[in-house]
Amino acid sequence: MILELDCGNSFIKWRVVTRDGVVACGGVVGSDLELVEALRAQVAGLDACRLVSVRTEEETASLIAALRQTFSIECLRARPAAELAGVRNGYEQHELLGLDRWLALVGAFHLARGACLVLDLGTAVTSDFVDTGGQHRGGFICPGVPLMRNQLRTHTRRIRYDDKVAERALHSLDPGRSTAEAVERGCSLMLQGFVLTQLDLARQYWGDSFQVFLTGGDAPLVAGVVPTARVAPDLVFTGLAIACPLT
Ligand SMILES: Nc1ncnc2c1ncn2[C@@H]1O[C@H](COP(=O)(O)OP(=O)(O)OP(=O)(O)O)[C@@H](O)[C@H]1O
Ligand SMILES: CC(C)(CO)[C@@H](O)C(=O)NCCC(=O)O
Numbered sequence: 001m002i003l004e005l006d007c008g009n010s011f012i013k014w015r016v017v018t019r020d021g022v023v024a025c026g027g028v029v030g031s032d033l034e035l036v037e038a039l040r041a042q043v044a045g046l047d048a049c050r051l052v053s054v055r056t057e058e059e060t061a062s063l064i065a066a067l068r069q070t071f072s073i074e075c076l077r078a079r080p081a082a083e084l085a086g087v088r089n090g091y092e093q094h095e096l097l098g099l100d101r102w103l104a105l106v107g108a109f110h111l112a113r114g115a116c117l118v119l120d121l122g123t124a125v126t127s128d129f130v131d132t133g134g135q136h137r138g139g140f141i142c143p144g145v146p147l148m149r150n151q152l153r154t155h156t157r158r159i160r161y162d163d164k165v166a167e168r169a170l171h172s173l174d175p176g177r178s179t180a181e182a183v184e185r186g187c188s189l190m191l192q193g194f195v196l197t198q199l200d201l202a203r204q205y206w207g208d209s210f211q212v213f214l215t216g217g218d219a220p221l222v223a224g225v226v227p228t229a230r231v232a233p234d235l236v237f238t239g240l241a242i243a244c245p246l247t
């Protein structure tokens with residue numbers, strides 16, 4: 001069994017797959033310790049691990065050490081590359097493109113076999129454009145909903161509401177009639193506006209000949225404005241398997 005890890009800024013997404021890529025189990029955890037506990041509880045035996053991280057070198061090394069110690073496995077890590085599986089990194093300095101973005105766009109191009117727009121809605125929101133020949137044209141980074149919400153809470157005195165109320169605020173996107181509704185709906189609309197702008201740009205480049213991929217925890221917030229999008233929660237893992245083949 002192969003352990004796959006996507007270490008983002010807020011969460012670690014994990015899953016266990018067979019050598020043939022069949023998913024056995026998986027989840028989302030908030031810390032290294034939680035990951036080890038979840039694996040102990042749910043996974044019988046692991047013989048390999050592949051990992052992508054946008055965390056610091058120290059944090060990543062410490063997670064790798066914990067996995068070695070607990071499960072006696074070595075982690076294969078995704079590394080920056082100028083080119084992979086027919087996709088050329090479009091950054092001026094390819095090693096500075098976030099590895100989660102890189103793997104997601106490699107995974108998307110592999111699935112689409114043509115031009116694609118990749119939208120990842122997590123702690124940060126990112127978009128990336130890959131043309132039909134596999135050239136990455138670059139992308140955009142902006143704050144995700146958790147960051148927008150926290151900035152409002154941190155920098156105002158009177159924007160305060162609890163998570164339970166927030167959950168109930170999104171049953172409609174009508175103008176909010178409470179603070180929670182106003183903020184939660186406002187942030188959702190910011191996200192939708194961003195997504196629509198990315199679609200306009202993709203249309204300018206490629207007309208209607210492109211595929212949209214949506215990934216990340218907040219993908220459901222915008223799925224409605226791009227009905228043709230392919231919601232692919234495992235896109236980073238698709239790219240990870242390409243970047244770190246296990247023989
Ligand atoms: N048990 C869980 N604990 C925390 N989040 C969960 C859980 N189950 C599902 N999620 C969802 O997973 C998302 C985390 O994935 P997301 O793509 O946002 O990763 P991230 O690490 O926050 O961001 P990034 O990858 O951009 O750093 C959360 O937004 C949440 O909606
Ligand atoms: C943008 C995030 C935080 C998204 O997870 C990550 O891809 C990252 O840290 N990127 C490095 C900066 C860049 O991609 O230009």
Ligand SMILES: [K+]
Binds near residue numbers: 008
């Ligand atoms: K991400």
